[in-house]
Every structure is written in structure tokens, then in C-alpha cells.
Amino acid sequence: MNTLRTKLTALLVIAILVVVAISTVFFFYVLGPRPERRGEEAIVAEIALILELLRGGSGTEGSALAGVRSNPPEGWFDPVASRMLTRAMEARGEAQTVTVYQPEQGGAGSASVRLPDGRYLVLPVHMMPPPPNNFSLILGGWLLLITLGTTGVVIVAVYRMTQPLAIIEKAVAEIGPDGELPKLEETGTTEVRAAAVAINRLSARLKSSMESRMRIVAAAAHDLRTPLTRMRLRAEFLEEEREQWLADLSELDRIADSAIRLVREEVEGAGSEAIDLHTLAQDLTQELQETGLNAELLRADAVTVVGQPIALKRAVRNLMVNAATHGRAARIGVYAEAGKGVLVIEDDGPGIPEALMARVFEPFFRVDPARQATIPGAGLGLAIAHEIVTRHAGVLSLANRPGGGLLQRVELPRAS
Structure with a gap:
């Protein structure tokens, strides 16, 4: 298996x-150590010596391996084997010194005992060689x-x-800004394939769930258009509080329109391309000036980023409009930093209380809804801008200026 x-x-x-x-x-x-040769020759030499002694031979010179010799055998002296055999002889009551010699090229060794007449009795021996x-x-x-x-x-x-765990860790690390998991290859062992299949199934279900929620929001916002249109037509025939009715309907219409645009930005699948951030800031500054808003471009370094032009333009426009309306003036600067392009927008407004700073990117959030009811908007501008910048692998941060006003900072990776 x-x-x-x-x-x-x-x-x-x-x-x-x-x-x-x-x-x-x-x-x-x-x-x-080198392996020893077989001991057939030594055994034969012992048998031949015993037969010669039984026949009454003189034993002047034995064979090459055994017999009575005038000289000790050749080879190197083995002190360990000699001491062992000498002690064994003493244990049998024989006070004889046994000397063992090992051959240079391996094979059976020779044990010799000096006889009273000065000659040597030589017999072959097989002993474990000492450690090298x-x-x-x-x-x-x-x-x-x-x-x-x-x-x-x-x-x-x-x-x-641990390969299945590494696959899960890699998949989690590669989650994109849009929250989608990467598609994994369903190959390898049974466990690896099972992990890949489970992650791919989870990714598909998450994507389907997110798209379903987006469709529900889009459908609900779209369905508001019909009753709003009917109510607007009926308000035209009202005599009392006609302007208030139309203002409320316009506010509801802006909320529905912002919700639909938010959903479109969430599911937009347009391809990315190179965008000149300084050119984008110049065009939007001119656009706001033509509509009567106070906007000024103070600095525009040449910076190119990669992204979706329509979505990124919508995000920057929302930030600039917020500064020009809530902050009474928008001063824009585009800077080139190491590996990223930075867009900074300053205003002269009241800023945002530090206690509410963590909620600024929530949909429909307003610092003071009652005081800012006369300012157009549905409270989705920052939420949409934050979503778009995040999907472009960027960072959108807000901070209160020391001298008053709000500072909006957008950081985007530069195009290679």
C-alpha cells in the first residue's frame, strides 16, 4: 500500500x-585483521608428528609446522598467547615455558618448548590473535x-x-490578502494527498461562502434601489417636508450604492498592471479641485506600483475626499522609499479620538454621526480603501497629527 x-x-x-x-x-x-587460513595443514602436521613418534622415529627434524628443531620457529613473538599457554602448563604440573610465534602473513601459529638438549619442540597452535x-x-x-x-x-x-504538516504550514503562510488559500497539488503518499485534498476542499468552501455573502449583500443593496425609486417619485408630490424626504432618500441611495461598490471591489478579478502612483495622485488632485474641494499636491516623486488601476484609484479618491470634506483640506505627497511607494494625505480636521482609532476601518463607521450628518457619505470610504490597499499587499494607517488634523499613509510595494 x-x-x-x-x-x-x-x-x-x-x-x-x-x-x-x-x-x-x-x-x-x-x-x-586479515582472515586466517584454514587449519588443515596444522592438523595434518600434528597427526604426522604423533605417527612418527609411535613408529620410533628419531625426530631429528619434523615437518615445516611440527617436530623437533634446532632453532625456534619463525614469526613474531606473541606474548599474550605465550603467557596463556605457560600458565595452562603450570596448571597441569609442567614447569615448562611455552613460546608462541605468529606468522607474518597469517595462518596457524607455532608453539615451541625448549628441550633439555637445547633443541625446540614445535607444534602448530590456533589461538585468537590479539587486537590490533x-x-x-x-x-x-x-x-x-x-x-x-x-x-x-x-x-x-x-x-x-512531517511532510503533511509542512504542506499545511506552507498553505497557511501563502494565504493571499484576499483570504484565499493556494491550490495544492494532490500528489504523493496517501497522507500527503489527503492533506492536500482537505486544504483544497476547505479553500473551495471558504471561497464559496465569501462569494455567497457578497452576493447576498449585493442583492440586498440592489433590491433597495426599486423601493427607493418609488419613494422618490412619491416624494416629488409631497408638499410638506419635501426636501427632508429627498435628502433621506439620497442618503439611502448613497448607502446602497456604496454597498454595491464594496462588493464589486471585493470580488473584482481584473488583472494587475503597472501604475504610476504620482500620476494617479495628480489626476485625482485635479479632479477634486474641479469639484470645488480643497486639495493640493505638495510632492510627487516618480513611483510605479503594480495593481488594479480602477480599484486603486477608487481607494485613493476615498482617502482624498475624506481629507477634503471631514478635514477641510487635503495636502497630498507621493514619496519613493526603499522597495515601496508611499502616499501621504494630511488634513486640518479634528482628527479621530484615540479610543476610536481601532474602529476606523469598520463599514458604516463615523466618528460623530449626529455632527457629520450634513456631510455626504455612507461611512464606507475608509473600509473600501483599506480593503483595496490590503488586497494590493499594501498597508493603510491613520494617525493624528501633533498640530491637529489627520494623517493618512498608504504604503504599496514598488514594481520591480
Whole structure:
């Protein structure tokens, strides 16, 4: 089965076997002692010596491996084996010193005992060779291989086990300003595919829910248009409080229109393009001046950003109109900073109380509805501007100026 559990189990088993096999081969065949030859020759030499003694042979010189010799055998002296055999002889009541020599090229060793006439009795012996001089280095290398191999297996296993969590973390980190989750590829193991499918399903449901809410708001605002139109026609025939009726109907009409535009900005799918922020500020300043509003462009650095022209123009217009109406004057400046374009709008109004500053981007919010009832608007200008700037990966912030008035600051990423 193509599951993470099955693959992880197989990976652990295979990896551990491979690591142990490589370490064993490295230990015995690379750093370890050479393997000894088989002992058939030594056994045959012992049998031949015993047969010669039974036949009454003189035993002047035995075979190459066993017999009575005038000289000790060749090879390097093995003190450990010699001490072991000498102690074993003393335990049997024989006070004989046994000397063991090991061959240079491997094979059976030779144990010799000096006879009273000065000759040596030589017999083949098979004893465990002593540990090599670099035994600590060999053991350290073997442990290092085991450690590195096990660490590699654990790293791979943990990575595979946490891959679904990494997919979720990546999806959350890539949530766009519009709140939509990225589309994930539904490939990989069963668990990875299940995580991708769940995230994609969640994204689709969230998008459908948001679109459904937007359609409800748009439909409700659109449906207000019909009764408002009928009421406006009827108000034309009223004699008393005709102007008040028309003013209230106009206010309701502006609220419905702002709600519809807010929904359109939310679901707008127009493509992005390069926008000259300084040119946009110049055009809007001239537009406000032509309508009789107090607006002045103080500085206009050449800055290019990427976004949707209609939406971004609507956001900046809302901010400038707020400054020119609520703040009695709008002074605009466009600045080029490191990696971003900045649009600053200052006014001479009363500002916003610090206690209400956290609510300025709420729809239909007004600082003092009773005092500002004569100012046109539905309280959606800042909400729409904040939504548009946020969807352009920008930041809209408001602050009270020390000398009075409000400062609106828009930061947008510059086009590369």
C-alpha cells in the first residue's frame, strides 16, 4: 500500500540493514585483521608428528609446522598467547615455558618448548590473535558509521512523517490578502494527498461562502434601489417636508450604492498592471479641485506600483475626499522609499479620538454621526480603501497629527 506508514517501515528496515552491513564490511575487511587460513595443514602436521613418534622415529627434524628443531620457529613473538599457554602448563604440573610465534602473513601459529638438549619442540597452535594496535581507531570508526547512518535514517523518516504538516504550514503562510488559500497539488503518499485534498476542499468552501455573502449583500443593496425609486417619485408630490424626504432618500441611495461598490471591489478579478502612483495622485488632485474641494499636491516623486488601476484609484479618491470634506483640506505627497511607494494625505480636521482609532476601518463607521450628518457619505470610504490597499499587499494607517488634523499613509510595494 502506498501509505506513509508502510514506506517508513520499509525504509527503516532497509536502511538499518544497509548501515549495519556497510559497517561490518568496513570493520572486518578494511580496518580489521586479515582472515586466517584454514587449519588443515596444522592438523595434518600434528597427526604426522604423533605417527612418527609411535613408529620410533628419531625426530631429528619434523615437518615445516611440527617436530623437533634446532632453532625456534619463525614469526613474531606473541606474548599474550605465550603467557596463556605457560600458565595452562603450570596448571597441569609442567614447569615448562611455552613460546608462541605468529606468522607474518597469517595462518596457524607455532608453539615451541625448549628441550633439555637445547633443541625446540614445535607444534602448530590456533589461538585468537590479539587486537590490533589501532583497535580504538577501528572501534571509533565503526561507531561513527553506525551513528551517521542512524542519523540519516532518522532525518529522512522525520521529514517524511512531517511532510503533511509542512504542506499545511506552507498553505497557511501563502494565504493571499484576499483570504484565499493556494491550490495544492494532490500528489504523493496517501497522507500527503489527503492533506492536500482537505486544504483544497476547505479553500473551495471558504471561497464559496465569501462569494455567497457578497452576493447576498449585493442583492440586498440592489433590491433597495426599486423601493427607493418609488419613494422618490412619491416624494416629488409631497408638499410638506419635501426636501427632508429627498435628502433621506439620497442618503439611502448613497448607502446602497456604496454597498454595491464594496462588493464589486471585493470580488473584482481584473488583472494587475503597472501604475504610476504620482500620476494617479495628480489626476485625482485635479479632479477634486474641479469639484470645488480643497486639495493640493505638495510632492510627487516618480513611483510605479503594480495593481488594479480602477480599484486603486477608487481607494485613493476615498482617502482624498475624506481629507477634503471631514478635514477641510487635503495636502497630498507621493514619496519613493526603499522597495515601496508611499502616499501621504494630511488634513486640518479634528482628527479621530484615540479610543476610536481601532474602529476606523469598520463599514458604516463615523466618528460623530449626529455632527457629520450634513456631510455626504455612507461611512464606507475608509473600509473600501483599506480593503483595496490590503488586497494590493499594501498597508493603510491613520494617525493624528501633533498640530491637529489627520494623517493618512498608504504604503504599496514598488514594481520591480
